[in-house]
Amino acid sequence: MFNTIRTFSFLFGYLPISAVNLKKNIKQKSTLSVKEYDQLIHTEPQKWAAGIMKRTKSTVTIAGLDKLPDGPVLFVSNHEGNFDIPTLLSTIPKPFGFISKKEVNKFPIIPMYMKEMNCVFLDRTDRRSALKSITDTIEKLKEGHSILIFPEGTRSKGQSMGEFKAGFMRIAKDADVPILPVAIHGTSDIMEKNNNKVKAATVTVQLLDPVSVDVLKDMKPKEAIAVIHTQIEEAVSAMSAEKQRNNDN
Numbered sequence: 001m002f003n004t005i006r007t008f009s010f011l012f013g014y015l016p017i018s019a020v021n022l023k024k025n026i027k028q029k030s031t032l033s034v035k036e037y038d039q040l041i042h043t044e045p046q047k048w049a050a051g052i053m054k055r056t057k058s059t060v061t062i063a064g065l066d067k068l069p070d071g072p073v074l075f076v077s078n079h080e081g082n083f084d085i086p087t088l089l090s091t092i093p094k095p096f097g098f099i100s101k102k103e104v105n106k107f108p109i110i111p112m113y114m115k116e117m118n119c120v121f122l123d124r125t126d127r128r129s130a131l132k133s134i135t136d137t138i139e140k141l142k143e144g145h146s147i148l149i150f151p152e153g154t155r156s157k158g159q160s161m162g163e164f165k166a167g168f169m170r171i172a173k174d175a176d177v178p179i180l181p182v183a184i185h186g187t188s189d190i191m192e193k194n195n196n197k198v199k200a201a202t203v204t205v206q207l208l209d210p211v212s213v214d215v216l217k218d219m220k221p222k223e224a225i226a227v228i229h230t231q232i233e234e235a236v237s238a239m240s241a242e243k244q245r246n247n248d249n
Contacts, residue, residue, distance in 0.1 A: 004198040042095035049089035057200035062091040064207030077182035079150035098148040141175035158188035181208040183235035
């Protein structure tokens with residue numbers, strides 16, 4: 001219970017501080033390039049996310065940072081738990097926004113940052129909103145920003161990965177950016193598997209080989225989706241097996 005209290009106290013308690021820094025950073029927007037401003041804005045969410053993960057007392061490791069390409073990229077990740085975003089924000093140095101459900105707009109300050117991070121809000125009950133989120137994401141990628149998407153659409157909570165919705169493939173092709181598959185394992189051990197109480201966990205992230213648009217265009221959509229899904233699924237399975245071996249030793 002103590003981990004839960006300290007984690008959520010920091011989650012919301014840091015927001016007033018970050019709001020002050022956000023206002024300072026926004027004033028510099030007109031003097032910076034897209035890349036420079038994205039990096040500046042990324043600093044506060046990264047501190048916030050790192051603080052959250054520290055207070056869960058979880059161990060987080062990431063591999064494959066050498067695979068990060070220059071320029072905008074569409075990160076495509078499996079979605080295991082509520083701590084996926086803090087995990088990825090705190091470990092991936094490349095700034096990125098992400099597609100988020102519209103309910104997040106009800107939180108204080110967080111939506112202000114998400115707007116500057118180039119996040120896209122989605123109403124999953126409205127088909128027109130879903131289509132608009134695709135076109136908005138394409139536009140942000142064309143502007144030079146990187147975006148993260150969870151094509152399962154919902155958390156697996158540590159169970160088998162769900163099917164990938166096809167929207168991410170259209171986004172990558174129309175925006176003409178590579179896909180960087182991301183495998184994440186262990187975040188559901190922090191909360192989802194503990195009756196929503198925060199507990200320390202071992203979390204691993206693996207950045208896989210980027211897939212270029214030229215490769216995607218040579219495949220049929222279903223084939224391309226299956227390739228990305230399989231890459232991530234196999235990586236998650238390997239991380240799970242490695243974790244089990246470590247637990248047995």
